[in-house]
Amino acid sequence: MTWEPSILVFCCNWCSYTGADAAGISRYQYPPNVQIVRVMCSGRVDPGFVLRAFHKGADGVLVTGCHPGDCHYQTGNVQAEKRVEMLKVLIDQLGIQSDRLGLEWISAAEGQRFANVITDFVSKVRGLGPLNGGEGL
Amino acid sequence: MNSIKEALLAKEHLKDVEITLLYMDIRSFGKGFEEYYNRAKEEGIKFVRGKASEVRKENDNLVIRVENTESGQIEDMETDLVVLTPPLLPAQNIGDLAKILDLKLDENGFFKPDQVNVLPLQGTKEGIFLCGVATGPKDIADSVAEASGAASGALSYVKEKSHPSVEIPEKGGEGEPMIGVFVCHCGNNIAGVVDVADVAEYSEGLENVVHGEDMLFACADSTIDQIIETIKEKNLNRVIVAACSPQTHGDLFMDALIKAGLNPYLFEMANIRNHCSWVHANEPEKATEKSKTLVRMSVARTNLSEPLIGEKSSVTKSALVIGGGIAGITAALDLDAQGIDVTLVEKEKEVGGRLRELHLLSPEGVEASKLLKQKLGELKKSNVKVLTSAQVEDVKGYVGNFTVGTSLNGEVVHEEFGAIILAIGSDLYQPKEFGYREYENVITNLELEEQMNKGALENKKVTFIQCVGARNDEYPGCSRYCCETAIHQAAQVAEKCKVNFLYRDVRTFGKGAEENYKKASEKGAMFFRFVDDPEFDGKDVRVKDVFSGMELALPTDLLVLSAAMRPNVETVDKLVEMMKVPLSEEGFLMERHVKLGPVESTIAGVFLAGCAAGPKRIDETVASASGAAAKAAALLSKDEILVSPIVAFVKEDNCRWCARCSEVCPYSAIEIVEVEGGKVARVNSAMCTGCGACVVECPTSAMIIRGFKDEQIEAEIDAMMEEVA
Ligand SMILES: Cc1cc2nc3c(=O)[nH]c(=O)nc-3n(C[C@H](O)[C@H](O)[C@H](O)COP(=O)(O)OP(=O)(O)OC[C@H]3O[C@@H](n4cnc5c(N)ncnc54)[C@H](O)[C@@H]3O)c2cc1C
Ligand code: SF4
Ligand code: SF4
Ligand code: FES
Numbered sequence: 001m002t003w004e005p006s007i008l009v010f011c012c013n014w015c016s017y018t019g020a021d022a023a024g025i026s027r028y029q030y031p032p033n034v035q036i037v038r039v040m041c042s043g044r045v046d047p048g049f050v051l052r053a054f055h056k057g058a059d060g061v062l063v064t065g066c067h068p069g070d071c072h073y074q075t076g077n078v079q080a081e082k083r084v085e086m087l088k089v090l091i092d093q094l095g096i097q098s099d100r101l102g103l104e105w106i107s108a109a110e111g112q113r114f115a116n117v118i119t120d121f122v123s124k125v126r127g128l129g130p131l132n133g134g135e136g137l
Numbered sequence: 138m139n140s141i142k143e144a145l146l147a148k149e150h151l152k153d154v155e156i157t158l159l160y161m162d163i164r165s166f167g168k169g170f171e172e173y174y175n176r177a178k179e180e181g182i183k184f185v186r187g188k189a190s191e192v193r194k195e196n197d198n199l200v201i202r203v204e205n206t207e208s209g210q211i212e213d214m215e216t217d218l219v220v221l222t223p224p225l226l227p228a229q230n231i232g233d234l235a236k237i238l239d240l241k242l243d244e245n246g247f248f249k250p251d252q253v254n255v256l257p258l259q260g261t262k263e264g265i266f267l268c269g270v271a272t273g274p275k276d277i278a279d280s281v282a283e284a285s286g287a288a289s290g291a292l293s294y295v296k297e298k299s300h301p302s303v304e305i306p307e308k309g310g311e312g313e314p315m316i317g318v319f320v321c322h323c324g325n326n327i328a329g330v331v332d333v334a335d336v337a338e339y340s341e342g343l344e345n346v347v348h349g350e351d352m353l354f355a356c357a358d359s360t361i362d363q364i365i366e367t368i369k370e371k372n373l374n375r376v377i378v379a380a381c382s383p384q385t386h387g388d389l390f391m392d393a394l395i396k397a398g399l400n401p402y403l404f405e406m407a408n409i410r411n412h413c414s415w416v417h418a419n420e421p422e423k424a425t426e427k428s429k430t431l432v433r434m435s436v437a438r439t440n441l442s443e444p445l446i447g448e449k450s451s452v453t454k455s456a457l458v459i460g461g462g463i464a465g466i467t468a469a470l471d472l473d474a475q476g477i478d479v480t481l482v483e484k485e486k487e488v489g490g491r492l493r494e495l496h497l498l499s500p501e502g503v504e505a506s507k508l509l510k511q512k513l514g515e516l517k518k519s520n521v522k523v524l525t526s527a528q529v530e531d532v533k534g535y536v537g538n539f540t541v542g543t544s545l546n547g548e549v550v551h552e553e554f555g556a557i558i559l560a561i562g563s564d565l566y567q568p569k570e571f572g573y574r575e576y577e578n579v580i581t582n583l584e585l586e587e588q589m590n591k592g593a594l595e596n597k598k599v600t601f602i603q604c605v606g607a608r609n610d611e612y613p614g615c616s617r618y619c620c621e622t623a624i625h626q627a628a629q630v631a632e633k634c635k636v637n638f639l640y641r642d643v644r645t646f647g648k649g650a651e652e653n654y655k656k657a658s659e660k661g662a663m664f665f666r667f668v669d670d671p672e673f674d675g676k677d678v679r680v681k682d683v684f685s686g687m688e689l690a691l692p693t694d695l696l697v698l699s700a701a702m703r704p705n706v707e708t709v710d711k712l713v714e715m716m717k718v719p720l721s722e723e724g725f726l727m728e729r730h731v732k733l734g735p736v737e738s739t740i741a742g743v744f745l746a747g748c749a750a751g752p753k754r755i756d757e758t759v760a761s762a763s764g765a766a767a768k769a770a771a772l773l774s775k776d777e778i779l780v781s782p783i784v785a786f787v788k789e790d791n792c793r794w795c796a797r798c799s800e801v802c803p804y805s806a807i808e809i810v811e812v813e814g815g816k817v818a819r820v821n822s823a824m825c826t827g828c829g830a831c832v833v834e835c836p837t838s839a840m841i842i843r844g845f846k847d848e849q850i851e852a853e854i855d856a857m858m859e860e861v862a
Contacts, residue, residue, distance in 0.1 A: 008857060013384075014739065015719070021382045024411030026173070027149065032423040035430055035857045036412055038383075039845060040783065043801075044829030049850055056858035072717050073828035074803040083833070108739070109722040115416065 005059035005125045007034045009118070010049070012042045012076070015066035015108050022111030030118040033125075034062070041065065043076025047087050050101065054091065060100045060125035064117070067105040077105065097128055140222050141174055144182045149418050157183045157214065159203060162642040167276055169721075169731065171608055171615045186683075187212075192219055207683050225274040238265055243648070247273045250756075253648055254503050255463075255511075257756035258287045258763060266290040268760075273648050277732045279757065285736055286763030292770060293474035305779065309399040309444050310374045314345040316439055317373040318432060319364055321355035321380035323410055330414035332425045336379065339429050343436045347371060355380050361393045368397040375442065377435045379407040379428065385730050400444030402782065402844060407435040430857060437856035438849045445782035445843050448822050452537040452778055453555040454478065456769050459529055460708075462490020463755060464747025464762040465560035466512050471766035473519040477773055480522045480552070482529055482543055484708075488516070490562050491748075496589040498755060499625030500649030532557070532715045535826075536742030537778050556742050556769040559718070559726060560762065561708045563748040566606030566701040576675045579696045581605075582623055589626070595633045600678045600693040601626070602671060603640040607701035614723050617752040619699040621650040624657050626697070631660035637691045638664045639671055639680055647754055665689065702752035716740060725751045736764040744768050783827035783844040785820045791839035792817040798831035798840050807831060 011017035017038050023030070039045060042065025053061050063084055071077040081103060088098040102124075104117045141163075144156045163174055163184070178184065187205040194200070201214045227246040228234075235242050241261040243249040248267045251259040260267050268283035269275070275283075318340035322328035333351040341349035348371050352360050355378050368376060376399070378390050383406040391401035409428040417424040456472050458465045461483030469481045487493065489512075495505035516523060530549050531542040539557055542549045565583055573579045580588070582601075588594065601623050607616040620643055627636050638657070643664070645651045658664065671680035677690040704724035712718050712726070719727045719739055726749050729737040738745055746762035747753060753761065772778070785798075785806075794816040799807040806824035809816050818839070820831075832840045838847070 006858065008854060014717075018384060018719075018739075021384060021408075021411040024382075024415035026169075026176075027145070027415055027418065029418065030416055032413070032417040032420055032427045035427070035434065036408070037434070037850060037853050037857075039829065039850065040842075041828040041830070044833060044842070044845060046833045046847065046850075048847070049854060052851055053854050053858070056855060058854075058858060070713065070717065070719070073826055073830065074717070075801075076803075076828050076830055079801060079830055079833070107722075108719045109727060 003130050005033050005122065005130070006057070007060040007062060007122060007125055008053045008058045009034045009036045009062045009064060010042065010045045011036050011038055012044075012065040012072070013038060013040045014072035015070060016042075016064035016104075016106040016114065018108035019064075019106040019110045019114040022109060023114040024111070026111045028112055028115035030115040031122045033122050034118055041071065041073050041076035042080035043071070043073065043078075045080055045083065047083055047090075050087055051091075054096055054100070054131065057131060059128070059131045060102070060121065062102040062104060062117075062121050064104045064106050067107055070105075070107065096131065099128060100125060100131065140220075141177050141182075143220070145173075145177050145180060148180055148182060155183070156181075157185055157216070159185050159187050159189055159201075161186065161188070161206075162644065164642065164644045164646055167278065167615075167617075169614070172613050172722075175613060209684065209686075225270060228271070231271075238262065240265060243273075245273070247271065250648070252503070253501055254498050254755045255508055255759055257648075257760050258283055258290055264294060274646075278735045279760070281732060282735045282757075282764040283760045284764070285767040286760040289471045289475075289763040289767030289770065292767065293471065303395060305395055305446060306398050306400050307444060307446050309394075310403045310442065312374070314375050314440050315371070315373050316343075316346045316375045316377060316436060317348040317364075317367060317371065318343075318346055318350070318377045318379065318436070319355055320349070320351040320409075320428075320432070321378065322351060322353050323380060323414075324354065327380070327410050327414045330418055330421050330424050331409060331428045332421070333428075335425060336409070336428045336432060340377075340379075340432050340436065343433055345375075345440055346436060348373060356386055356389055361389070364390075364393055365397040368394070368399060374399065375403045375405075375439045377405045377407060377432065377439055379409045379432050379435070381410040382406070382408050385733055400446070402445040403439070403442055405435045405439045405442065407431040433859065434853045434856045437852035441846065441849045441852055442844075447779040447782035449777045450535075450537055450780045450823060452773060452775055453539075453553045454773050455480070455554050456556045456558060456773060457482065457529075457539070457541055457552075457554040458558045458560055458746075460490070460560035460562055460747075460749065461485075461488030461523070461525070462560060462562045462747060462758075463492050463512065464562065464749070464758045465490070465558070466516060467759050467762035468558045468560055468746045468766040468769075469521045469523075470512075470515055470519055471763050472770060472773075473521050475766075475770045477770060478520070478522075480524065480554070481516075482527045483523070483525045484528050486526050488513070488523060488525060492755075494583060494586060496586045497625070497629065499622045500647060500653055502625075529711075529715070535780065536740075536772070539742065555773050556744065558744045558746050558762075558765050558769055559712065559738070559749050560746040560765075561705050561712070561726075561749045563702040563725070563752065564705045566612075566703050568605050568698050568700055570605065570670070571602065571673045571696060571698060572675060573698060576673070576696075578675070578694060579673065579698065581698050581700045582619065582626060583700065585626055585630075585697050589629065593633060594630050594695070597634045597694040598637075598692050599627075599630050599634045599695045599697060600637045600691055601639060601697045601699065602678070603638075603699045605698040605700050606703070608641065612701065612703075612723065614701075614752075615644065616699075616701040617644070618702065618754050620644040621647055621653070621754065623697070623699045624650065625653050627662045628653050628657035628660055631657055631662045636660075636662035637678070637693075638662050639667050639678070640664065641667060647756065702748060705749070716743065718743065721751070723751075725749065736761050736768055742772060780823065781827060783842065784822045784825040785827065785829070785831055785840055785842045786822070787818045787820060788839050788841060789817045789819075791837045792835075793837060793839075794818060795836065797834045797836065801830045801834045803828070803830065 266287035269280035455478035744765035
């Protein structure tokens with residue numbers, strides 16, 4: 001069997017989760033390599049969750065939330081952005097390519113954008129190959 | 138529109154199928170429909186504008202004779218399957234019902250509204266209300282908005298209202314988890330791609346799952362009863378439905394748990410439709426695998442869930458309506474009729490909105506000024522508190538308890554409201570094309586209303602151009618109101634002028650509009666269909682007429698541009714800043730669900746009326762405003778509501794008051810309290826919104842968020858990475 005990446009996507013309840021629903025409603029197709037975990041806000045994504053996903057063998061993690069200024073809780077996405085930047089440095093030190101972690105803003109109406117973002121991220125991670133060898137916690 | 142949907146679905150299911158759609162006009166005027174039409178074209182569905190005159194059988198094939206109205210040619214088309222799209226007709230027994238209820242029917246045999254513009258939902262007999270396809274063909278979104286509006290009308294006659302209060306079971310989930318998994322086919326929506334029986338069977342092997350079952354439509358009434366029965370019979374104490382989105386259907390199943398005596402937070406949804414079958418339609422095997430993973434993740438999370446109950450919160454029994462156009466006025470009057478305190482805030486010196494600028498209203502020619510006068514009279518007689526030259530400056534709080542600051546005469550006053558209706562209307566596109574603002578004989582349809590208010594036009598050559606600023610790359614949506622109003626204008630102008638009418642599709646879908654189209658033609662208005670944009674040099678409009686194929690030069694004294702409705706950006710931006718209301722792709726306020734919740738926003742206690750949520754005619758505006766009022770009234774009739782139990786709380790033993798949580802909390806919901814042994818953080822659950830920012834910040838894992846505990850999310854991650862057994 002050819003290798004296929006496993007990717008975890010965090011969606012916030014108010015924007016990107018609904019954006020993912022909207023992609024479905026309009027039938028925008030994207031690769032099935034992603035699994036969505038719903039959280040109330042991108043600011044709820046604990047760095048520990050991201051590290052745990054890589055530890056368990058996820059090939060990529062994508063954090064998604066509302067566009068800047070649109071977070072339902074005002075500043076959650078600002079927190080998320082800070083944490084993702086910090087995490088990128090950290091995983092790099094741990095020997096995981098920082099490109100395996102992504103951050104994207106998707107509004108509740110952007111079904112097309114959701115599908116595009118996922119498609120692009122999946123092909124990026126596919127290009128990086130499986131998380132193995134030098135990488136991993 | 139339905140035909141476009143079916144064509145696209147057929148294309149998805151049968152890869153190599155060739156689809157041709159014969160049409161007269163593409164009437165994709167609903168929200169998001171135009172984009173859908175554009176996609177159908179991209180997907181290779183062929184659109185032929187033409188009339189089929191016969192279908193005959195030749196050898197084993199069907200042959201359709203088509204008059205292509207664009208090329209003027211008669212063509213024979215061979216096909217394997219012909220799908221007919223018959224029109225919607227009045228219900229068979231509508232005549233009998235009309236007799237029994239003493240209601241009048243219109244010329245097409247549907248129920249006749251009392252006044253098309255302002256009382257679109259009131260039948261010709263007082264106290265009887267109409268909604269949906271009973272008054273004429275329409276889509277689900279409009280039918281649902283009308284249904285709420287009709288309920289609002291009916292409620293204004295009901296004096297005593299009581300609310301059966303539902304007790305939410307506080308308990309459930311004790312002992313070993315006993316999980317039931319119900320996998321939905323959603324007709325063919327899921328089962329057409331995912332092997333649902335396989336997913337249900339697979340679920341039975343997962344931790345603590347004691348029942349796995351697939352069902353045709355999990356949300357059907359009879360199926361819900363069946364789920365309730367199964368919960369009782371098998372002593373289930375946790376339930377998973379693998380189906381669509383918790384955003385649209387979560388509440389429905391949570392109610393089922395309540396009926397079965399279980400706390401609703403012991404319920405979980407696995408979204409195998411929107412996030413799986415619909416988006417992986419061409420990879421059935423992988424979609425089935427992914428569905429199993431989604432169910433496995435839900436099971437892992439559900440094993441750790443616990444009963445939750447929100448705190449009770451009082452409801453301030455008053456409503457705020459922002460915007461005093463016909464939508465705001467209608468919503469305010471409806472609420473007033475139900476005995477609710479209403480404040481109506483209008484930023485201009487007078488209420489009335491767009492109506493103040495219009496002349497005669499399509500379809501029946503009612504005078505806008507008369508209609509407005511009637512409404513202002515009703516407002517005066519009512520108890521509605523009207524604030525003009527006023528603006529909302531800040532909004533705080535949550536459903537049932539909003540605190541709103543309104544500026545009036547340079548002073549900001551704060552007041553409490555239980556519900557808010559947004560009726561802020563729309564703006565009009567300011568054309569950059571056709572020499573508008575360059576030649577003085579180019580005006581918008583709105584400016585034409587102004588001119589007609591001053592007196593009838595005479596002896597002029599008037600040309601109309603439709604879809605200006607709509608249905609293009611920058612702005613794909615159809616503006617919906619403009620075909621009908623422009624044709625109504627054209628019929629009036631054609632009395633004494635020569636009228637040419639240039640359009641892309643004629644979308645006269647409303648009641649009485651098709652009749653106005655005929656009237657305009659009879660009065661001599663000439664209709665030309667264009668694909669490439671016309672041009673204007675100040676004297677002649679040049680256009681290639683699609684039917685004759687000829688390049689025409691139409692001498693024009695006055696050019697009228699039908700300008701698209703656009704979002705009222707100034708106010709919309711402010712609302713986004715104050716209340717975080719989500720917007721549609723085109724920038725209008727977004728509804729909770731286009732079909733299921735067209736008059737509600739995604740924010741609890743905030744409702745949408747009129748053109749604020751997208752272009753509408755007046756009757757549609759009025760229907761949606763009554764709908765919004767009905768929803769607000771239902772909320773305000775309750776004495777107490779339960780706030781979401783998804784809030785943070787502190788395990789005090791672990792907390793050492795480092796204050797990091799309180800620094801990140803955007804709602805100042807965390808306070809410091811003295812307990813034995815020192816200071817600790819405490820969350821005010823009425824103020825906490827459950828965002829979870831504090832949980833991530835806490836260095837000692839003292840902060841927990843109910844319903845989204847660390848362990849639950851970690852369990853999901855672990856389950857995702859497990860191999861399918
Ligand atoms: C040229 C033209 C012709 C038309 N002709 C017809 C016709 O013949 N038949 C028909 O059925 N429909 C017609 N329509 C459509 C019709 O005008 C609308 O459906 C209707 O007026 C919409 O009402 P509304 O209350 O939603 O919005 P509006 O009438 O736009 O009212 C919105 C109100 O909100 C106020 N507001 C905005 N922001 C704030 C704020 N921040 N604070 C307080 N107040 C605020 C505005 O000042 C305004 O008073 C026509 C439209 C146009 C443009
Ligand atoms: S962050 Fe944690 S330890 Fe610090 S005050 Fe808040 S709850 Fe207590
Ligand atoms: S969950 Fe959000 S709103 Fe609630 S206390 Fe924590 S930071 Fe504040
Ligand atoms: S709610 Fe979407 S990022 Fe905060």
